[in-house]
Amino acid sequence: MSQRSVLHAMLPLAAAFAVAARAQQTPAPAKPPASTYATPIGPSIGLDAARKAAAAASAEARKNGWFMAIAVVDPAGTLVYYEKADTTQIGSAVVAIDKARSAALFKRPTKAFEDAVAKGGAGVRILGLTGAVPLEGGLPLMIDGKLVGGIGVSGDLSEHDGQCAAAGAAALASSTASR
Secondary structure, three states, rough: OHHHHHHHHHHHHHHHHHHHHHHHHHHOOOOOOOOOOHOOOOOOHHHHHHHHHHHHHHHHHHHOOOOOOOEEEOOOEEEEEHHHHHHOHHHHHHHHHHHHHHHHHHHOOOOHHHHHHHHHHHHHHHOOOOOOOOOOOOEEEEOOOOEEEEEEEEEEOOOHHHHHHHHHHHHHHHHHHOO
16 A cells, blocks of 8 residues: 555544544533523412512511512513502602513513613613613512512612512512422
8 A cells, every 4th residue: 555545544534533632622612501581481470479479578678667669560560469668759669560570571680680781881781671670679479480470679779679579589489388
């Protein structure tokens, strides 16, 4: 066999080794983050469950001396339950409902929008999304891993609104875990 034919016979083998070596050096693509788009939508939150979530949010507000408006919506953003402390500023009435709708419709905490806008750059595009409220205080409500609605709280600092919304969401989650 001539040197040329040996060389031609070995080229495919050399190419296979080169590809294998390159594959070992190239890191595997990162696993994409879990998407909120994949969050399944469950049955709409009922009035009793909405009251339970709102009561926990309201208790957290009273404990801290905050005057809050609290709204609970179904997955489509339709108002299921609403309450407002007597001395809550009137503007918070609408903001609480908007936060709850934003959390339910976009399947994420409104704090995610706030953080994106605060980073600037591409995050500012959030301001172009109709219904996306970039203020902490709105959380999706989940039962058995499914979105059943959203809770929105407004009336004090955004982080206080978020603290009360978290108390409401946690009360709903703990009540379903015990059944």
